[in-house]
Amino acid sequence: MKLFSSVNDVQDIKKLVASALELKASPYAHSDLGKNKTLGLVFMNPSLRTRLSTQKAALNLGMNVMVMNMDKEGWALETQDGVIMNGTTVEHIREAAAVMGEYCDILGLRSFPKLQNREEDYNEEFFNKFVKFCGVPVVSLESATRHPLQSLADLITIVETWKQPIPNPSQREGSNISHNPAEWQVSPTGGDLEGAVLPKVVLAWAPHIKPLPQAVPNSFAEWMCKAQAEGMVDFTIAQPAGFELEESFTSGAKISYNLDEAIANADYVYVKNWSSYKDYGKLLDFPEGWMMNNEKLKLTSNAKVMHCLPVRRDLELASEILDGPNSLVIHEAGNRLWSAQAVLKAMLEEL
Amino acid sequence: MKLFSSVNDVQDIKKLVASALELKASPYAHSDLGKNKTLGLVFMNPSLRTRLSTQKAALNLGMNVMVMNMDKEGWALETQDGVIMNGTTVEHIREAAAVMGEYCDILGLRSFPKLQNREEDYNEEFFNKFVKFCGVPVVSLESATRHPLQSLADLITIVETWKQPIPNPSQREGSNISHNPAEWQVSPTGGDLEGAVLPKVVLAWAPHIKPLPQAVPNSFAEWMCKAQAEGMVDFTIAQPAGFELEESFTSGAKISYNLDEAIANADYVYVKNWSSYKDYGKLLDFPEGWMMNNEKLKLTSNAKVMHCLPVRRDLELASEILDGPNSLVIHEAGNRLWSAQAVLKAMLEEL
């Protein structure tokens, strides 16, 4: 793999999920693969899960990791061509990306949308220029319109937990949990849900006080649409009017404007806020009743509840769910590690 | 060891000191112990000594280290339960801690007090919630009320230098000092002062222009009280009226309000400012004459002078002492490495 920026960069998502679950069972089985290889993680925006999980994934593969917080440690980058750089930008992305490519075998890049100009964001100008000029394989750590490492982790989590006992969240409060990933539970389906009854997965819009990017829901939608096409899941998206995602991400998904109807008999509810695509970047007015809580959970098929985190408690998602037995959010965050490790492994194998 | 947050987490302080001095003599003897183990260092506040010494300690044990400056690289965390998160906090410590626990085998946490609400600080709310929710062993990198890695380094320094020639500070200015720890001096007492004449140790309050936390003096006091109970030192605390530490930290210590009387015949003077516990977080008016200098040193038994650093020269402690033959401050900072390595080794052995 030379680029991991969307589901379209993956030849076979079932194989990639299976690879991730194999790595989870044997994290250090390929610790020579990354010897003398360096991963550079470039952040234009803050990160917790993505940085730590990707860094750990690279370490598991024997890579060296260099983290560069360009927003704090570096300086403002110019992306436009043909401008005289006599303003606030200190370096052009043409040079900055190419230079980072000189020191790293693989680069990861996080670059959020500005949510001001839809065309600019959806052209993925910054991300694509970085890819073009750096000259080495690039893994997206979340771009303006997608967060594929998150979506892969989400798919891994669904495959792994479908028809399995729900992990006990109270374990998180003890100190004697096994952190030996080899002891963690792996689905006997081996990453392949074909032939089984399909889990009903619902992406459910949630309230927020700030307009958030569409990257996580776009990305989750395109991965689930692909998984649906491959016979792995049954996929529905629910949002209030005005919050429809861009159509190319949702092709094949059932669309609902009624949360209660959408989550009926759901096996997985993926909770997430996003701002409007149509009225770009705006947090439009929205009706009451879009926050998942235990009452709504009763409508589902004892659904497991997911969220990419960070989550604002009792605004996006009820504490009673996060602290209850149906929450997968920590387990899901843990799978970010295997998501990143599977992608890096695939890239290392083609270096 | 599953938790290192105070002297009470240590079964046998003499053995821990002895372990640190063994590691100082053979830093890489256990470099396989940490193989494929990851230490996450989480800072809610700035750090120099603590970060570098703990990172180096982990590297000596063969661990991987990931540093997360939450205050700069991350976002504001919520600690209260039951609040609707529609304000400035982006993520709850329940999720943030649990997620970090997913990627790390051991976590270190620094979280200073706010010095506004005594009960909140002394409940160690932030630190304890982090420990509760992260699900992996935690080492304190300084919490609201304690700095145990510092105090262990202080005890190591006293054990190591008692009845030994004072290290020559002028060596610090040359470039040919041995930095091979195997060549550094280890006390023939092997970490055990029993049977010897006890060193008189005095914790001496010092002036400052800002109100500082009580974490370092609290912690030093509780470690010295414990060491006194174990027959290792004779311990006195001196401070102006109003600056008394919380009593549970000082049980067994002699208390003085007269610096000159307290340091008479002292073998070690540990200089440190702290704000008032009673009039919480305030820098009360204080009398003249509380800064250690060479004149006061004459009252002592040629005492070795300690400070945790950073130190404000000629405000807290006279330059003539810091640059003179009685200062242990750099040597003491160097021992932070062995303090951290002994604690991490004990944690790794029980993983």
Added chain:
Amino acid sequence: MKLFSSVNDVQDIKKLVASALELKASPYAHSDLGKNKTLGLVFMNPSLRTRLSTQKAALNLGMNVMVMNMDKEGWALETQDGVIMNGTTVEHIREAAAVMGEYCDILGLRSFPKLQNREEDYNEEFFNKFVKFCGVPVVSLESATRHPLQSLADLITIVETWKQPIPNPSQREGSNISHNPAEWQVSPTGGDLEGAVLPKVVLAWAPHIKPLPQAVPNSFAEWMCKAQAEGMVDFTIAQPAGFELEESFTSGAKISYNLDEAIANADYVYVKNWSSYKDYGKLLDFPEGWMMNNEKLKLTSNAKVMHCLPVRRDLELASEILDGPNSLVIHEAGNRLWSAQAVLKAMLEEL
């Protein structure tokens, strides 16, 4: 090598260049040399190329690396002696440097000039005090008046590319460039240009909107003057009146105030802005016609164009050059890695 702060710290620049080119051909040949050795990189100012290239160089040698952004992660340091520290500085460089020396085998330091007091900057007060008090070998990551890792990389680049085909910059835009350094081109002259026709190298002042330090041009000048004395290059400096560099850096160089005359028949043009030394730290008025572009390039002997980066496009240097076949800037930045690795190797060999 115990100190790398200027060309005067190097016994034999030809040997150092040859060592760098050998490391470029076999980056991991000495990966045991740095085992259990730790490099601390201390930044008082932002860094991209220097941080990543030096970190990678150390990793190639098997070292551990700890990065400390003192400007963001730490606090303000005092450098003056004899002051009562009751202001904004929290720690004296005497303690801070000594403490960092306790945890690291080699330290790197970046500390820019303030451009306010020429004597203070040119005394290299901060850098020299750090070297004096840290007690371990120090490599400059750019100080107030010099940037020797950059200058060494520049010399490596000239040696490597003289009489060689120009690297094709369009390769940077593809994703299938070889990043196996062993496949990169190494000059058959083996780092020794003696006996060959000398390349004409011109350091050419360039416009800017901000007053920049003289560190890069000072350093480039002293390295080129040394290389000229060793029969490796023919060296000219061109700048508008008022921008003359301090004489001790330019001894032996031809000086010109006419860019077109200076670059006539040049083989290498090194483009860089700097502020005035005479009218210290000022960006004086300057005449038109000092920006290198394709028209000026015609005056040269098809010169290769260099710049240390970051570069402001079409202000300092024309895009048409940066994007054209004569630019060496990315290749030059890539050589920062081998520059740093050669220096660290020389330091490790004498530890």
